[in-house]
Amino acid sequence: MYTNLINHIRRYIELDDDTIDILNKYIKPVNLKKKDFLLKEGQVCRSIYFVEKGCLRMFFVNDKMSEQITQFALENWWISDFFSFIDNKPSGYFIQTVEKSEILSIDTSSFEMMLKELPQMERYFRIVMQRALAASQLRAKYMYELTKEEFYTHFCGSFPEFVQRVPQYMIASYLGLTPEYVSELRKKKL
Amino acid sequence: MYTNLINHIRRYIELDDDTIDILNKYIKPVNLKKKDFLLKEGQVCRSIYFVEKGCLRMFFVNDKMSEQITQFALENWWISDFFSFIDNKPSGYFIQTVEKSEILSIDTSSFEMMLKELPQMERYFRIVMQRALAASQLRAKYMYELTKEEFYTHFCGSFPEFVQRVPQYMIASYLGLTPEYVSELRKKKL
DNA sequence: CGCGGGTTTGATGATGCTCAAGCCCGGTGG
DNA sequence: CCACCGGGCTTGAGCATCATCAAACCCGCG
Numbered sequence: 482m483y484t485n486l487i488n489h490i491r492r493y494i495e496l497d498d499d500t501i502d503i504l505n506k507y508i509k510p511v512n513l514k515k516k517d518f519l520l521k522e523g524q525v526c527r528s529i530y531f532v533e534k535g536c537l538r539m540f541f542v543n544d545k546m547s548e549q550i551t552q553f554a555l556e557n558w559w560i561s562d563f564f565s566f567i568d569n570k571p572s573g574y575f576i577q578t579v580e581k582s583e584i585l586s587i588d589t590s591s592f593e594m595m596l597k598e599l600p601q602m603e604r605y606f607r608i609v610m611q612r613a614l615a616a617s618q619l620r621a622k623y624m625y626e627l628t629k630e631e632f633y634t635h636f637c638g639s640f641p642e643f644v645q646r647v648p649q650y651m652i653a654s655y656l657g658l659t660p661e662y663v664s665e666l667r668k669k670k671l
Numbered sequence: 672m673y674t675n676l677i678n679h680i681r682r683y684i685e686l687d688d689d690t691i692d693i694l695n696k697y698i699k700p701v702n703l704k705k706k707d708f709l710l711k712e713g714q715v716c717r718s719i720y721f722v723e724k725g726c727l728r729m730f731f732v733n734d735k736m737s738e739q740i741t742q743f744a745l746e747n748w749w750i751s752d753f754f755s756f757i758d759n760k761p762s763g764y765f766i767q768t769v770e771k772s773e774i775l776s777i778d779t780s781s782f783e784m785m786l787k788e789l790p791q792m793e794r795y796f797r798i799v800m801q802r803a804l805a806a807s808q809l810r811a812k813y814m815y816e817l818t819k820e821e822f823y824t825h826f827c828g829s830f831p832e833f834v835q836r837v838p839q840y841m842i843a844s845y846l847g848l849t850p851e852y853v854s855e856l857r858k859k860k861l
Numbered sequence: 862c863g864c865g866g867g868t869t870t871g872a873t874g875a876t877g878c879t880c881a882a883g884c885c886c887g888g889t890g891g
Numbered sequence: 892c893c894a895c896c897g898g899g900c901t902t903g904a905g906c907a908t909c910a911t912c913a914a915a916c917c918c919g920c921g
Contacts, residue, residue, distance in 0.1 A: 541812065541815075541816070543815075543816050544816070549815050549816060551808070551811055551812060551815060552808075562808070563801055563802075563804050563805035563808060564805040564808060564809055566805075567801065567802065567805055573812070596794070600790065600791075600793075600794070601790075603790075603793040603794045603797050604786070604790070604793045604797075606797045606801075607793050607794075607796045607797035607800060610797060610800035610801050610803075610804055611753055611757065611796075611800050612753075612757065613800075613804055614753050614800055614803055614804055614807065615753035615754040615756075615757055617804065617807045617808075617811070618741070618742075618752070618753060618754060618807075619754055621741055621807070621811075622731065622741060622763070624814070624847075625731075625733075625739050625741060625847060626731070626733050626734070626739060628908075628909095629908080629909065630908085630909090648866095648867070648868095649867075649868070650866095650867065650868080657814075657815060658909080658910095659909075659910060659911080660867080660868070660869090661868090661869080661870085661909095661910080661911080661912095662908095662909060662910075663868090664868060664869050664870080665869085665870085665909090667868095667869095668869080668870090818876075818877095819876080819877065820876085820877085838898095838899075838900095839899080839900070840898095840899065840900080848877080848878095849877075849878060849879080850899080850900070850901090851877090851878080851879085851880095851900090851901080851902085852876095852877055852878070853900095854900060854901050854902080855877090855901085855902085857900095857901095858901080858902090862921105863920105863921095864919105864920090864921085865918100865919100865920095865921105866917105866918095866919095866920105867916105867917085867918090867919105868915105868916080868917075868918100869914100869915080869916070869917090870913105870914085870915080870916095871912105871913095871914095872911100872912090872913095873910105873911085873912085874909105874910085874911080874912105875908105875909095875910080875911095876907105876908090876909090876910090877906105877907095877908090877909105878905105878906085878907075878908090879904105879905085879906080879907090880903105880904095880905090880906105881902105881903095881904095882901100882902085882903095883900105883901085883902080884899100884900080884901070884902095885898105885899085885900075885901090886897100886898095886899090886900100887896105887897100887898095887899105888895105888896090888897095888898105889894100889895090889896085889897105890893105890894095890895090890896100891892105891893090891894090891895100
């Protein structure tokens, strides 16, 4: 059973066992190994994904043909290309596992039906989205006020365990830096 | 009556006249002139704001003592410092009118009570937040893939009327550019 | 053992910032 | 009605930060 998801929902709303059974009808578990894809550029992003265990990254390929990571998702995070998900537009992103992961997915129509059958879940998702928005406001603030060096240092200070968990070039990409520059910064610090 | 807000809600959920009356209990209209403040740094952001008419900007003051704009809100947009709003933390932001504006505000406790009395509004706000998240994902993508020059050009191309509406130095700040550099870019184009 | 992905190194250079000065123009007070 | 004031925009010189490119290196895995 999806203990992480259940606990996450219970942080924000009441959830009895019958409701959990109903929820289960709409949720599709996906077990993936390292580097499997949930979404590729050009496809419509038809689901939102919850990370029960593992780690996802979302990236696009820029004009220099290099991968530009815009988001990570760790345990207890939802991730999706909302622009594509909402309007059924083809996505410009890839979503891929960084490591072996257990993902729960809800596709567009299940999402709608689930919300119809369990309207209390509207509240849960309202809160989830609101918190995601707060997080993205915060991140934007850091990008505005910090230099790239400060941004890197701040990030390593804030998420030391995460920095261990994923390769350095991914951190670099996520922060909008080149791997070479990150390497230079590391040398300076140690 | 707040026709913009009503119409905006009706884009996403059904809304009968009785419900509107109930809604009214929770909404506080605020009329502001140019450069009035809704929030100042250090205060807790106790409300979310809807722009019926006019324009708001959200900014913080960086270490060089200059104002860094992170968001604008035009007609039919909600704005708030969600980080502060959710957790009752003091905000690092200012929210200020750019021009004479009619704002609707809902404070924390009204928001909770309103959602309790009108649970269908959870759906409305879930959708609003979801779309705001999509918008912020899109903006982040542009910041990653475009140079500052391209970012400026793209922005002017996407929102020509808006660029007319607010002073140039605010556009510069929002895009993370210096006014001097924007000036240089304009010269190049014309 | 060899291959290949990831990291490091160093030289070179562009993008976009800083600072200082001048200009333009609209508003305000005399 | 005019003069002044000041906020915003422009100009240009100099420079810092960070990207680019090419090469070498390191090391875990097949």
